[in-house]
Amino acid sequence: MTRHSPLCTRTAEIVCTEIKGTEISVRRVPGTALVNPVSNEVIYTPPETESRIRELLANWEQFRHAADPLHADTLDPLIRMSVAHYQFEAIHPFTDGNGRSGRVLNSLFLVEQGLLPMPILYLSRYIIAHKSDYYRLLLDITRKNDQSGWEQWLLFMLRGVEETATSTAAKISAIRDLAEEAVRLVRETLPKIYSRELIDVVFEQPYCRISNVVEAEIAGRQAASRYLKALVSIGMLHEQVFGREKLFVNVKLLDLLTRRRRWGRFALAVNEATPPAESNGGCYFHGHETRFELAFPSRSLTSHTRCSLIALSSPFRSQIITAIAQTPVSVHVLLILGPVLLGTDAR
Numbered sequence: 001m002t003r004h005s006p007l008c009t010r011t012a013e014i015v016c017t018e019i020k021g022t023e024i025s026v027r028r029v030p031g032t033a034l035v036n037p038v039s040n041e042v043i044y045t046p047p048e049t050e051s052r053i054r055e056l057l058a059n060w061e062q063f064r065h066a067a068d069p070l071h072a073d074t075l076d077p078l079i080r081m082s083v084a085h086y087q088f089e090a091i092h093p094f095t096d097g098n099g100r101s102g103r104v105l106n107s108l109f110l111v112e113q114g115l116l117p118m119p120i121l122y123l124s125r126y127i128i129a130h131k132s133d134y135y136r137l138l139l140d141i142t143r144k145n146d147q148s149g150w151e152q153w154l155l156f157m158l159r160g161v162e163e164t165a166t167s168t169a170a171k172i173s174a175i176r177d178l179a180e181e182a183v184r185l186v187r188e189t190l191p192k193i194y195s196r197e198l199i200d201v202v203f204e205q206p207y208c209r210i211s212n213v214v215e216a217e218i219a220g221r222q223a224a225s226r227y228l229k230a231l232v233s234i235g236m237l238h239e240q241v242f243g244r245e246k247l248f249v250n251v252k253l254l255d256l257l258t259r260r261r262r263w264g265r266f267a268l269a270v271n272e273a274t275p276p277a278e279s280n281g282g283c284y285f286h287g288h289e290t291r292f293e294l295a296f297p298s299r300s301l302t303s304h305t306r307c308s309l310i311a312l313s314s315p316f317r318s319q320i321i322t323a324i325a326q327t328p329v330s331v332h333v334l335l336i337l338g339p340v341l342l343g344t345d346a347r
Contacts, residue, residue, distance in 0.1 A: 003334050006065055007108055009057045014103040015108075016094050026093050044142060047091035053093050060087045063108060077113040081106055082157035083150075089138055089284070103127060121168060126160040174256055175293075180201050182236060187240045189234050193227045202228075202237065206254035 009026065016024040025048065026108045028280050034044040047053055064084045067076075075083075088102045107119035127134050140149040179199060186194045200217050202208045213224035231237040237248040 002123055006061075006091050007105060007112055009054065010059070011108070012093065012101055016097045019097045019100050019104070025092055026050055026057070027096075031286060032092065032095060044139065046090065053091060056087075056091045057093060060084060062089065064086065077110070077115060078158060078161055079154060081109050084109070085157065086138060086141055086153060090142060093317060100124070103258055111322065118170075121161070121164055123164055125159055126164050130156070130160075170293050171256065175203070175253065178252055178256060185234060186231070192198050193230055198227060198314050201249070202231065203253060206257060207240075207249045209239070209245060209247060223238075286326070 013025055027048075030048040032046055032048070033042045034046070035041065036043050044127060047056055064080060066080070085102055089098060092098050094101065103124045104119070104304055106120050106123055107116070109190065110116045111119050133156060137153045141153055181195065182199050182203070183194075186199065191253065195218060196214065197216060197218050201212050201218065204212070206226065210221060210224045210228060212228060214217055214221050219227060228306070229239070230239060232239045232248065236250070236252075238251050239246050240249055
């Protein structure tokens with residue numbers, strides 16, 4: 001999406017069509033209502049009739065592009081995005097797929113405004129993780145439409161942008177590190193087939209086909225197959241048959257992309273048996289051989305969410321990990337203070 005093709009109602013229809021896999025247009029049939037799934041109570045009835053919906057969407061377009069009488073051009077783009085997201089969800093223009101479409105439009109808007117080079121800010125994860133607050137705040141604006149409701153909504157969305165930007169930047173950095181690690185591995189073990197272009201191809205997405213290598217003009221089909229199998233032999237890729245074709249899965253990249261992360265400052269204690277007495281403010285390692293997990297106390301010491309350790313941001317990171325790996329489980333208690341990058345792995 002470029003600045004020469006501004007986001008509009010037709011854009012929203014195209015996005016929703018892609019999401020749903022069938023042609024989607026603005027609602028024409030009345031009767032749409034949002035219902036509480038538990039009580040079956042109707043909690044919100046969006047506008048009806050196609051003409052009214054399109055009229056409201058026209059206002060939504062004007063606001064997004066700072067062309068309304070309220071001087072939206074004086075507002076920060078993140079504020080405009082947040083207000084426009086409320087508008088879109090309140091209009092609820094489609095019979096289904098409004099939430100997902102609205103979140104995609106957020107990313108496209110940030111690209112359009114020059115704040116992102118491409119739509120890589122995945123706000124959906126934050127919104128879904130705080131779904132109850134998300135719907136409550138949307139509904140508060142609709143029911144009250146006061147300054148407090150708008151303020152809480154804007155703060156919610158801005159926190160989402162901040163958290164998502166932080167985690168996305170960390171993920172991008174981790175992917176770069178993983179790619180550089182792959183470069184070193186292939187250079188050392190498979191120097192005859194190494195090329196930076198080959199590494200780039202297997203990091204374009206979590207899986208690679210022989211045709212991807214061929215299309216990148218790295219090698220012909222037979223040589224491309226041989227290269228990918230060689231990467232399998234050193235554990236960089238995993239070969240998997242899918243239908244009639246073979247996929248070569250970059251398992252570490254896939255794991256990195258699908259694992260949730262967040263930054264925090266914690267006091268960590270390595271102990272196989274029990275968490276420290278004052279564990280409510282921290283977490284503890286539960287070790288087995290060289291695989292370690294984290295447990296965060298949840299309401300009580302007997303209820304935990306388990307997580308996998310991704311990285312320690314510490315000048316002693318390598319020494320700490322080496323010490324942990326060499327320490328007999330259930331013998332030591334090691335206290336580590338510092339920021340950690342964690343990936344949740346709920347079980």
